[in-house]
Amino acid sequence: MARNVAAISISAIKEMAMRSAGVEGALSLAWGLPSFRTPAHIRAAVARGLEADPDIGKYALPDGLPALRQAVARTHFEETGIAADPNRQVMITAGNMQGLNALFHVLIDPGDEIIVTDPGFASHFQQIRLCGGTPVFWPLDEASEWRLDIDGLPELVTEKTKAIVIVSPANPTGTIFSEDELRRVGAIAQAKNALVLLDDPYCHFTYENRARYFNLSSVPELAETVIYLFTFSKIHAMSGWRLGYMILPEHLKREVLKVHDATIICTPRISQVAGLAALTQDPVHIVEFEAVLARRRDLICERLDRMGHLFEYVRPQGAYYVFPKILANHDNAYDFSIALLKETGVAVTPGSAFGPSGEHHVRMAFCVSENVIEAAFDRLEQAFPG
Numbered sequence: 001m002a003r004n005v006a007a008i009s010i011s012a013i014k015e016m017a018m019r020s021a022g023v024e025g026a027l028s029l030a031w032g033l034p035s036f037r038t039p040a041h042i043r044a045a046v047a048r049g050l051e052a053d054p055d056i057g058k059y060a061l062p063d064g065l066p067a068l069r070q071a072v073a074r075t076h077f078e079e080t081g082i083a084a085d086p087n088r089q090v091m092i093t094a095g096n097m098q099g100l101n102a103l104f105h106v107l108i109d110p111g112d113e114i115i116v117t118d119p120g121f122a123s124h125f126q127q128i129r130l131c132g133g134t135p136v137f138w139p140l141d142e143a144s145e146w147r148l149d150i151d152g153l154p155e156l157v158t159e160k161t162k163a164i165v166i167v168s169p170a171n172p173t174g175t176i177f178s179e180d181e182l183r184r185v186g187a188i189a190q191a192k193n194a195l196v197l198l199d200d201p202y203c204h205f206t207y208e209n210r211a212r213y214f215n216l217s218s219v220p221e222l223a224e225t226v227i228y229l230f231t232f233s234k235i236h237a238m239s240g241w242r243l244g245y246m247i248l249p250e251h252l253k254r255e256v257l258k259v260h261d262a263t264i265i266c267t268p269r270i271s272q273v274a275g276l277a278a279l280t281q282d283p284v285h286i287v288e289f290e291a292v293l294a295r296r297r298d299l300i301c302e303r304l305d306r307m308g309h310l311f312e313y314v315r316p317q318g319a320y321y322v323f324p325k326i327l328a329n330h331d332n333a334y335d336f337s338i339a340l341l342k343e344t345g346v347a348v349t350p351g352s353a354f355g356p357s358g359e360h361h362v363r364m365a366f367c368v369s370e371n372v373i374e375a376a377f378d379r380l381e382q383a384f385p386g
């Protein structure tokens with residue numbers, strides 16, 4: 001087997017999802033797969049397209065349908081005030097995983113380094129290793145609610161550093177990094193000639209912290225430093241459609257296009273038709289999704305509060321994950337999670353999957369229905385009476 005493939009494993013998120021699928025009556029808080037259905041107006045646009053558009057089953061241009069790239073440029077302008085050229089700076093991807101994969105192919109030579117937060121999104125680490133790179137872990141500060149340790153960043157940057165990956169609201173901690181923190185990350189990256197890859201699946205799930213959310217790609221001076229990646233997976237409940245977009249400097253788009261063409265040719269056109277509806281019609285569902293998720297966040301925090309003997313947690317500011325520390329006797333988060341599934345039928349993701357600082361934690365995704373959250377915690381309370 002190729003060395004880079006031997007060096008990685010399927011992420012513990014998916015491993016737990018697959019394990020729990022094999023357990024009768026399992027309740028899963030493991031996978032960040034929202035319970036929401038793709039909104040009706042998006043489904044209807046695709047249904048109309050299937051009937052009326054003779055090209056809907058065909059390849060699209062490698063960088064995406066022109067109409068979708070224009071809609072992306074408009075959306076990005078509304079959200080950041082930055083005018084991206086739809087032809088030169090917008091790239092349609094098959095989701096942020098695919099977009100990042102193409103970028104890592106472009107950026108990484110064997111042994112190059114990509115800085116990732118620790119804890120951070122498990123699949124980023126695997127993607128970097130798959131491309132022959134090394135993820136360099138940048139520990140978040142749990143004692144100050146999983147903030148970025150900006151002072152610790154410069155010493156992690158070496159001549160091999162190609163990029164710093166940022167997710168805010170973050171997975172798995174739910175932290176929304178402040179404008180000041182993010183600007184400082186941008187300045188450090190720029191000074192060291194590294195890129196910031198802003199992977200942004202959760203931008204509209206910010207609850208009472210809307211004002212705290214800051215999109216670093218809105219800083220004009222960082223236009224050559226920051227690459228912005230948006231995915232339709234979570235905000236538009238389109239995870240199975242595999243659709244996202246990138247805003248990136250023209251010279252990098254040219255390189256990404258080569259990888260894209262050599263790997264997937266184009267993002268599925270039918271998904272791009274869905275994305276066009278998502279961006280051009282009133283996204284009434286977003287407010288609704290966020291309100292439902294806010295209720296679920298209250299519920300899971302309430303249930304965690306009742307289990308203070310087992311878990312200690314920081315209330316998430318955004319996204320839909322909570323990342324409690326395990327207080328019960330245990331060896332490691334992986335064995336704890338496997339035993340938990342076996343004994344209670346409740347699936348969580350071991351925190352160690354999200355980096356060394358995630359050890360002795362678990363990630364719970366509260367994008368599942370209230371019933372699942374209630375039933376899972378009923379079982380936990382039974383298994384670990386206070």
Ligand SMILES: Cc1ncc(COP(=O)(O)O)c(C=O)c1O
Binds near residue numbers: 094098171231243
């Ligand atoms: C931080 C982060 N990036 C990327 C993804 C996957 O995005 P996509 O479905 O667009 O590939 C997720 C999904 O959980 C995520 O949390």
